[in-house]
Amino acid sequence: MVTPFDEGGGLDVDGAVTLARWLSDHGSDGLVVAGTTGEGPVLSHAELGELWRAVSEAVTVPVIAGTGSNDTRHTIECTKLAEAVGVDGALVVTPYYSRPSQAGLSAHFRAVAAATALPVLLYDVPVRAGRKIAHDTMVQLARDVPNIVGVKDAAGSVQGAARLVAEAPEGFELYSGDDALTLPLLSVGAVGAVSVATNWAGEETADIIAAWFKGDADGARVANARLLESYDFESSEAFPNPLPAKAACRVLGLPAGQCRLPLGAAPPELEERARTVLENLGRDVHVGAGAGGPLA
DSSP: OOOOBOTTSOBOHHHHHHHHHHHHHTTOSSEEESSTTTTGGGSOHHHHHHHHHHHHHHOSSOEEEEOOOSOHHHHHHHHHHHHHHTOSEEEEEOOTTTOOOHHHHHHHHHHHHHTOSSOEEEEEOHHHHSSOOOHHHHHHHHHHOTTEEEEEEOSOOHHHHHHHHHHSOTTOEEEESSGGGHHHHHHTTOOEEOOSTHHHHHHHHHHHHHHHHTTOHHHHHHHHHTTHHHHHHSOOSSSOTTHHHHHHHHHTTOSOOOOOTTTOOOOHHHHHHHHHHHHHTTOOOOTTOOSSSOOO
8 A cells, every 4th residue: 555645745644544444445455554655665664663553453454564675684673663563464575776696685585584473475576676586596485484475476477477386385375566467477376466556446456356266267357457557557657656556546535645755746647647547447536636635
């Protein structure tokens, strides 16, 4: 989920609670809080703890804390904080920018997992992190570390995902981390999605997954086709995620606010685009949604 900020850029904890409850009522079986879509890298340690605690206490679905960074010690500190305030798991991204070797990646993830009793979900996103978790590294971590329980796969390779599902130990789960590939990844063994589009299209995403697991491949394909416009909208060179997701929330009248720098505020044209996407999904949208929280 996105992290709501107020008009001054401060953390909107009440807004986060409202948004979390709305998302859990509209198709989401769990929430990732302060992931990269939630602008985790620009939240202070104190803000992270406050946000994780408030959302965990507000909803009944599992809350997964985005605790990863490119600093192993800081990642461990954040993961311990998340555990202390009551979350249900940690999402740990590949250390970005530093581009460590596979040995360094393995040591990083092992150190984080050893510091917590929480289940740990790896986040493999080479386009943003600059380094892919190699197949053999991932499989070895899954075999050796009991609380490394799955991966958010945004590596963009259906073939690679199929091989991972085939070779990882039983119980290691693969989640789509790329909305446009959720249906193909389900076809090779993914169990769900950690999604951007579910900030405004949770029920449609749930329809895809439910249809697939009922054996209704045609129904899943039709449900997926409804979201093709959303997939194009959710991130671009001009408007990278989470700028579009926050615009969609504002247009729906949900707490969001603008992004903090370095992403910054979005121009009005993005809200117009969001309004079109949402209207095409049959949503009731708010005219004149502003930079702050929900409309009256």
